[in-house]
Amino acid sequence: MANHVELLVISKKYNILRNLRLPVLVVYILAGFLVMATISTVLLFVNSTRRTFVRMHLTKMEHENKILTSKLDSISMSLKRAQGYFDEHIVQDNRERTYLQMAYIHPDVWSMGIGGTRTDPLPMVANKNIERIINDINESMDVLKGKCYLRQMSQRELQAQIDDNTNLWSHIPSIHPLSGCRICSGYGYRVDPIDRKVRMHWGLDIGAPRGTKIYSTADGVVSSAGWVNGYGLTVVVDHGFGFKTAYAHCKTILVRRNERIKRGQAIARVGSSGRSISPHLHYEVRVSGVKINPYKYINTSSVIFD
Numbered sequence: 001m002a003n004h005v006e007l008l009v010i011s012k013k014y015n016i017l018r019n020l021r022l023p024v025l026v027v028y029i030l031a032g033f034l035v036m037a038t039i040s041t042v043l044l045f046v047n048s049t050r051r052t053f054v055r056m057h058l059t060k061m062e063h064e065n066k067i068l069t070s071k072l073d074s075i076s077m078s079l080k081r082a083q084g085y086f087d088e089h090i091v092q093d094n095r096e097r098t099y100l101q102m103a104y105i106h107p108d109v110w111s112m113g114i115g116g117t118r119t120d121p122l123p124m125v126a127n128k129n130i131e132r133i134i135n136d137i138n139e140s141m142d143v144l145k146g147k148c149y150l151r152q153m154s155q156r157e158l159q160a161q162i163d164d165n166t167n168l169w170s171h172i173p174s175i176h177p178l179s180g181c182r183i184c185s186g187y188g189y190r191v192d193p194i195d196r197k198v199r200m201h202w203g204l205d206i207g208a209p210r211g212t213k214i215y216s217t218a219d220g221v222v223s224s225a226g227w228v229n230g231y232g233l234t235v236v237v238d239h240g241f242g243f244k245t246a247y248a249h250c251k252t253i254l255v256r257r258n259e260r261i262k263r264g265q266a267i268a269r270v271g272s273s274g275r276s277i278s279p280h281l282h283y284e285v286r287v288s289g290v291k292i293n294p295y296k297y298i299n300t301s302s303v304i305f306d
Helices: 024-099 107-112 128-169
Strands: 003-011 018-025 182-185 188-191 198-201 204-207 213-215 222-230 232-240 243-253 266-270 280-287 291-294
Touching: 003 024, 018 024, 107 128, 222 243, 232 266, 266 280
Parallel strands: none
Antiparallel strands: 003 018, 182 204, 188 198, 204 280, 213 266, 222 232, 232 243, 243 266, 243 280, 280 291
């Protein structure tokens, strides 16, 4: 085996022709150095290229993170504004409950909300600021959904109370049974016009021409319609909730016993039947069986007083 390697070097430009004899070991060393240099150059190029792509990717991610953070901040601010808008609903809810004489919902209940949904834990997020914003948004949304649910439940309670009150109000005597007519005699002790003795007068006497229509002052059911000693032809209406009204000295009766009637419905005509000296209506209001001053349950906007 040869111990040397011959190399022929030719250069026409410089007119060189040489024959070099190099030891095989030197050739191997030079070849190895060239291979290592080539590999190193390739690795450096690959590593440089990879770093360039990594930097580009990081720059892109940073840009996307800034956009995402900005959008999340915008969503968070929108939720805060929504919370502020909802505070107006809470104030309105309190007003409605005050008007309907209902207990307030405690502020702590409003602040925490109820009925919200629990979100799943977030996966690992590189940007802790984004993770914090997302957690805040989830918490705000959970509270806001709870408040919406609470307001919805409150509105149902308010509507139920309104329905109950509407039903009650429609059964409370409130209108004038002979709108625009004169009140001749009030509730209380007076000199009886027939025997001139001082007696308790349990209602209002309202003067009107004979035949004038008498109107029910609230919704109810006719409990009696007929002759009553001293009262003459009389209609008694049971309005429920402990309220009853009586309409006495009528000329004619326009309703029947057990008939359901509405506020403002004509039930009789003015007369002078029974213990009476002139056409008028004797009107009484009874609460839980007690005769009270009807003036408290009458709209006086169209009343003429003597």
